Amino acid sequence: MKNNIFPCLWFNGNGREAADFYCNTFSGVISADAGMVINIDLFGQKFMILDAGPQFEKNASISFMVLCESEDEVSSFWQALSEGGTVLMELGEYPWSKMYGWVRDRYGVTWQLYLGEKQGNQKIIPTLMFLHENNGRAMEAMQLYTSIFPGSRLGRILKYGDGVGNESHEIPQNIQHAHFELDGYSFFCMDSSYDHKFDFSEGISIVVMTADQNETDSLWNSLTADGGKESMCGWLKDKFGVSWQIVPRRLLELLNGADRGKGAKVAHAMMQMQKIEIAEIEKAYSS
Structure with a gap:
């Protein structure tokens, strides 16, 4: 799998x-x-x-x-x-x-x-x-x-x-x-038409690991279209309220690298973002 x-x-x-x-x-x-x-x-x-x-x-x-x-x-x-x-x-x-x-x-x-x-x-x-x-x-x-x-x-x-x-x-x-x-x-x-006292929330989200910026952009733009909402750190809600995390694999590589100081810089850069921009987190890692 x-x-x-x-x-x-x-x-x-x-x-x-x-x-x-x-x-x-x-x-x-x-x-x-x-x-x-x-x-x-x-x-x-x-x-x-x-x-x-x-x-x-x-x-x-x-x-x-x-x-x-x-x-x-x-x-x-x-x-x-x-x-x-x-x-x-x-x-x-x-x-x-x-x-x-x-x-x-x-x-x-x-x-x-x-x-x-x-x-x-x-x-x-x-x-x-x-x-x-x-x-x-x-x-x-x-x-x-x-x-x-x-x-x-x-x-x-x-x-x-x-x-x-x-x-x-x-x-x-x-x-x-x-x-x-x-x-x-x-x-x-x-x-379900039953009046449950709950609905979709960030309590359970769906993570999607992406290969590159093009795939990240495509999924992000498609899922936030027509009433979806951008959030921070790669999180979004689609128009139905389902929460997704669109996460480039490159982000995890940089966060989990051997140099913890550089990883901390990447984490700080990520915290400022909505959609993850791979070029920006690589710049933070190299700074």
Whole structure:
């Protein structure tokens, strides 16, 4: 798996504790630990933990579907994730899965455990819930994202009117469940008209590692178009409110170089930027 796209989870002082918990739960490993930034590998997938303070909280607008291959696997994950957490949908049999449950763990990350088929080699799939003014826009979002990223495609799309239980009386043409890929990385998404007291936030963002300035510019301009918002240090929100980090690989090379003093200069330069300008951070490194 290329790991050019991966989730970032925001924590407030307990990031390392959470990293250990997820690695223990999913037999993962910590691949990098810089204190504030911790990378973990779960089933060959990269997750970033950003332990950066109380500014943002995670919520279920982006949850993580775990595609399990046995009932024992579902039960094992459920036991760990539900301990000290909050059950959102009880573990049991549903029309879409013989064994399914939805839980928010003790750290505020929301997981859907599903007994069913994997999507290629990817076992954990971020799932975007389009709420409030975005309800009914899941298809629009998928079409936008797959038009922006190379190597992308739409997968199976199930609408509420397609016959798999619509007890909540959702709008029939809205998306009940859909799969799409960006640069080979799988996402699920859905519309929901329920009045949840949350929405997309920086608490969970999507990191995209770029090869050069052209790719950085292209993704930045496309994702901020038509109502998106630029933020600082490579962060942005698209027009639906989903948070993205567009990060040139060159930035990490300079930040993690052997000369810590030069790395600090790069970090200072980055803090002044919205979109990352590779020429400027290289100038800071050389100064």
